[in-house]
Amino acid sequence: MTDSAYQKCINPACGAEFDYGQTLFKCPACGELLDVQYNWDKVRLPNKLSEFAKRWASRDNPLDFSGVWRFRELLNFCEDKYKVTIGEGQTILQQNDAVAGYADMHPGCLYLQYEGLNPSGSFKDNGMAAAFSHAKIVGATSSACASTGNTSASVALYAHHCNLKCTVFIGSGRVAFGKLSQGMDYGAQTIQIRGDFDDCMRQVQDVCAELGLYLLNSLNPFRLEGQKTIMYRIIEGLGWQVPDWIIVPGGNLGNSSAFGKAFSELKQLGLIKQIPRMAIINATGADTLTELVNNKKLTWNAGKVEQAIIDNYYADLTARNFSPHTCASAIEISRPVNLKKCLRAIHICNGVVRAVTDEEICDAKAIIGKFGLGCEPASAATIAGLKHLRAEGIVEADDRVACVLTGHPLKDPNLTINYHKGKKGKFSNPPIEAPNDFDEIIKLIK
Numbered sequence: 001m002t003d004s005a006y007q008k009c010i011n012p013a014c015g016a017e018f019d020y021g022q023t024l025f026k027c028p029a030c031g032e033l034l035d036v037q038y039n040w041d042k043v044r045l046p047n048k049l050s051e052f053a054k055r056w057a058s059r060d061n062p063l064d065f066s067g068v069w070r071f072r073e074l075l076n077f078c079e080d081k082y083k084v085t086i087g088e089g090q091t092i093l094q095q096n097d098a099v100a101g102y103a104d105m106h107p108g109c110l111y112l113q114y115e116g117l118n119p120s121g122s123f124k125d126n127g128m129a130a131a132f133s134h135a136k137i138v139g140a141t142s143s144a145c146a147s148t149g150n151t152s153a154s155v156a157l158y159a160h161h162c163n164l165k166c167t168v169f170i171g172s173g174r175v176a177f178g179k180l181s182q183g184m185d186y187g188a189q190t191i192q193i194r195g196d197f198d199d200c201m202r203q204v205q206d207v208c209a210e211l212g213l214y215l216l217n218s219l220n221p222f223r224l225e226g227q228k229t230i231m232y233r234i235i236e237g238l239g240w241q242v243p244d245w246i247i248v249p250g251g252n253l254g255n256s257s258a259f260g261k262a263f264s265e266l267k268q269l270g271l272i273k274q275i276p277r278m279a280i281i282n283a284t285g286a287d288t289l290t291e292l293v294n295n296k297k298l299t300w301n302a303g304k305v306e307q308a309i310i311d312n313y314y315a316d317l318t319a320r321n322f323s324p325h326t327c328a329s330a331i332e333i334s335r336p337v338n339l340k341k342c343l344r345a346i347h348i349c350n351g352v353v354r355a356v357t358d359e360e361i362c363d364a365k366a367i368i369g370k371f372g373l374g375c376e377p378a379s380a381a382t383i384a385g386l387k388h389l390r391a392e393g394i395v396e397a398d399d400r401v402a403c404v405l406t407g408h409p410l411k412d413p414n415l416t417i418n419y420h421k422g423k424k425g426k427f428s429n430p431p432i433e434a435p436n437d438f439d440e441i442i443k444l445i446k
């Protein structure tokens with residue numbers, strides 16, 4: 001089983017390969033990102049994706065219950081004895097006509113994938129199930145991550161399940177309340193750095209190298225293998241068919257990178273006929289991908305990405321002392337570590353990139369809350385972005401669209417309370433002050 005997987009540099013000019021049992025987060029030869037790759041001829045694959053449905057009948061086996069490991073042949077890097085699961089991936093793909101109407105889609109065409117239903121309340125658990133399995137393979141004893149919040153919650157939960165020590169780096173004042181509370185409650189050592197997420201990301205890489213900690217940011221290629229399964233579950237939710245569009249928030253770009261890889265592999269294996277298109281939605285206050293792709297015309301270019309465009313853009317951010325700002329803290333990132341993998345995903349999925357304002361995000365969030373199961377602010381960027389793409393005619397009203405709602409509404413209660421109680425938006429629903437008087441209360445409700 002284990003000779004089926006290896007790590008490979010994404011830079012085609014390098015292409016260096018490494019054993020799956022090594023702990024590497026960048027190619028030692030050229031410094032680019034690494035992928036997990038498979039010798040597919042050594043994997044016993046199903047003939048069609050619907051065969052995975054059989055595992056529902058044996059869900060008393062935790063690996064068949066896991067929304068990650070029940071697709072284990074498609075992330076086949078790990079013997080069963082190392083596989084970690086706490087019941088992640090029991091998520092819902094909900095068709096939602098009320099939200100469809102808000103986004104100018106026809107009834108029956110819009111689906112919401114609620115990743116907030118994971119154990120720690122965000123999509124990160126998919127990735128952690130896979131990455132902590134790798135941590136067990138390599139015998140790691142301590143783990144660390146930089147986080148805008150969701151990663152720290154998920155890492156802390158999985159680390160202690162696996163009996164690993166856990167240190168999380170967060171930017172001061174930049175983490176939503178719900179997420180911060182989770183990290184502390186799950187027992188993580190929380191280090192608040194005076195800086196933003198990008199500062200934390202730089203620090204954690206150096207600290208991990210110095211102290212030999214296992215790094216759980218999405219630089220970790222095994223994490224992205226777990227996140228591929230979000231796409232398998234969307235396909236499952238659609239009766240084993242692919243949608244026309246996947247829409248995902250863009251922060252550190254791990255999800256979009258994982259989704260592109262998932263579809264590329266499924267197509268290569270003959271398990272899907274067509275790859276859906278992908279839209280990645282930034283916040284306007286953290287819109288590096290939008291700037292680079294739409295304005296600077298940066299592309300994957302068969303792996304020969306024009307590094308000078310990126311370097312110049314980042315130099316300009318530094319010169320301006322730029323720090324990203326959006327209410328959607330999960331995507332408040334200006335130097336996304338998975339940028340090049342995301343460019344590859346955009347190429348694979350004929351993708352588009354858009355940026356939406358905080359106001360649009362908050363209004364869309366209120367609509368998802370009122371008519372759906374709710375979500376954290378970054379997740380709502382998908383619906384706000386879909387409105388743009390409908391207005392531009394890029395997405396058709398009868399296309400089948402799946403939006404990935406990455407986190408639970410209770411992740412960021414402050415924003416929700418401010419929006420409603422502070423009457424900040426079009427859909428604010430503030431509480432009504434009433435005297436302690438029966439007749440007056442009746443008058444208000446009638």
Ligand SMILES: [Zn+2]
Nearest residue numbers: 009014027030
């Ligand atoms: Zn390399």
